[in-house]
Amino acid sequence: MTSRLDARKFKRVNRRELLKLTPIVALGAFAIPKLQAPLLKAGLGFSDWASAKLFRHGHLAPTFSESELTPFAKFPINGYDIDDPEVDLENWNLAVSGDVQKPGAYALSHFKQLPKVTQNTRHVCVEGWDVIGNFSGTRLSDFLKMIGADLNARFIALQCADDYYESLDMATALHPQTLLCYEMYGQPLTREHGAPLRLTIPTKVGYKQAKYLTELKVTSVLQRVGYWEDQGYSSFYGL
Amino acid sequence: MATRAIEIENAKTGEVTEAAYEHPLIVRLCHWVNAISLFVLVGSGLQIFRAFPSFGAKIPQQNLIDWPKSLAIGGWLGGALQWHLTFMWIYIGSGLLYLGYQVFSGNYKQVLFVPRDIPGVWPMVRHYFFFGPKPPATEAYNPLQKHAYTTAFVLGVLSVLTGIAIWKPVQFSWLAWMMGGFHYARLWHFLLMWAMIGFIFGHLVMVVLHGWNNFVSMLTGWKKEPEYPAK
Numbered sequence: 001m002t003s004r005l006d007a008r009k010f011k012r013v014n015r016r017e018l019l020k021l022t023p024i025v026a027l028g029a030f031a032i033p034k035l036q037a038p039l040l041k042a043g044l045g046f047s048d049w050a051s052a053k054l055f056r057h058g059h060l061a062p063t064f065s066e067s068e069l070t071p072f073a074k075f076p077i078n079g080y081d082i083d084d085p086e087v088d089l090e091n092w093n094l095a096v097s098g099d100v101q102k103p104g105a106y107a108l109s110h111f112k113q114l115p116k117v118t119q120n121t122r123h124v125c126v127e128g129w130d131v132i133g134n135f136s137g138t139r140l141s142d143f144l145k146m147i148g149a150d151l152n153a154r155f156i157a158l159q160c161a162d163d164y165y166e167s168l169d170m171a172t173a174l175h176p177q178t179l180l181c182y183e184m185y186g187q188p189l190t191r192e193h194g195a196p197l198r199l200t201i202p203t204k205v206g207y208k209q210a211k212y213l214t215e216l217k218v219t220s221v222l223q224r225v226g227y228w229e230d231q232g233y234s235s236f237y238g239l
Numbered sequence: 240m241a242t243r244a245i246e247i248e249n250a251k252t253g254e255v256t257e258a259a260y261e262h263p264l265i266v267r268l269c270h271w272v273n274a275i276s277l278f279v280l281v282g283s284g285l286q287i288f289r290a291f292p293s294f295g296a297k298i299p300q301q302n303l304i305d306w307p308k309s310l311a312i313g314g315w316l317g318g319a320l321q322w323h324l325t326f327m328w329i330y331i332g333s334g335l336l337y338l339g340y341q342v343f344s345g346n347y348k349q350v351l352f353v354p355r356d357i358p359g360v361w362p363m364v365r366h367y368f369f370f371g372p373k374p375p376a377t378e379a380y381n382p383l384q385k386h387a388y389t390t391a392f393v394l395g396v397l398s399v400l401t402g403i404a405i406w407k408p409v410q411f412s413w414l415a416w417m418m419g420g421f422h423y424a425r426l427w428h429f430l431l432m433w434a435m436i437g438f439i440f441g442h443l444v445m446v447v448l449h450g451w452n453n454f455v456s457m458l459t460g461w462k463k464e465p466e467y468p469a470k
Binding site for chain 1: 245248249250255264268271272275279287290291293296297300316317318320321322324325326327328406407408409410412416421422425455459460461
């Protein structure tokens with residue numbers, strides 16, 4: 001059955017159908033300078049929330065054989081401003097504070113006393129490149145237990161020797177592949193790679209894996225998230 | 240596939256023309272949300288690509304192309320990632336809404352390319368590209384159109400899947416593995432973007448060639464004087 005419509009009435013029908021598309025105009029909010037930044041921040045925040053939900057403690061990042069390793073010379077350095085912050089390696093220690101039973105200064109020997117873990121994992125940079133490296137160190141979770149950290153606290157805040165700073169959610173901090181790394185490719189960390197102690201986190205993007213660590217604080221309140229995060233990068237960026 | 244059709248009568252001249260309701264509201268909404276999303280996703284994606292315009296090693300780095308910043312969205316890597324991650328959700332959301340609507344309403348029959356359409360592809364190709372005779376139109380979409388739109392949907396799904404493999408190569412390690420690992424997933428994601436750009440180019444050429452009534456149908460749903468028997 002075909003119904004018949006007056007041409008003027010048909011125009012009205014068309015206009016009404018066109019008006020039903022107005023919800024799309026809401027996307028125009030992204031073009032308004034005042035609204036753009038908060039909207040994009042909300043989008044990033046939602047992505048971070050979803051990322052934290054997707055994170056699974058028991059799910060391990062893929063590991064690789066020795067033959068798949070990127071040669072050490074081809075492992076990029078990517079310092080954010082300087083390659084060598086001139087850390088005094090002889091007298092270095094990590095200042096631990098916050099929600100811990102045993103705060104204080106921890107020398108490298110403390111870390112080497114804890115079980116040593118070696119893993120070949122992929123290092124993914126936010127820029128898009130990736131390499132497979134060999135990392136050795138102690139599990140951050142083992143260290144947190146040693147210092148009597150409150151594992152119900154939300155974050156680990158980290159300060160680096162070169163003004164870089166980072167923070168880590170507790171779930172990732174307790175992941176078995178999250179290492180306080182002091183060796184790469186079987187050799188003590190070189191200065192460019194973050195001597196004497198850096199983070200290796202195969203479940204996180206590269207900029208979360210801070211180098212030349214000097215301070216570690218267990219806390220539920222972050223004053224600031226991280227060097228790049230505070231400029232607009234994702235806070236969680238879990239892989 | 241029967242389409243809802245009406246006859247329009249001009250009261251003054253008494254002239255009667257036909258109109259067919261081709262695009263339900265959800266399809267039209269998703270179409271325009273998709274158009275905007277793809278514009279933002281491609282623009283911000285190219286800005287992200289500018290941070291490492293290569294698919295080889297980082298050391299030594301060999302850049303594929305120096306994509307101009309003026310043809311990208313976000314200003315810098317961090318800004319582009321914000322755009323990309325925000326519109327990723329909008330794109331996925333509209334894709335799921337579209338898929339759900341098409342399946343449950345049965346409207347997919349209008350556009351899904353099925354084996355029955357295969358014999359009709361070649362005559363359409365001959366008509367469009369080799370000056371062949373125009374095959375008679377029997378429904379809203381001809382076999383070549385169905386093929387193009389079905390392919391575009393598949394490209395969209397694959398873009399999302401490769402994107403997830405790049406974004407979450409650990410949590411979705413099986414997905415990344417299926418694509419040959421993080422490194423290759425990134426390459427597929429890039430190539431799928433160009434395939435989608437190719438589709439959009441062809442789509443826009445066809446829109447221009449098929450005139451105003453056809454274009455308006457994606458706004459109001461109604462196509463005046465369809466070239467196929469609408470009843």
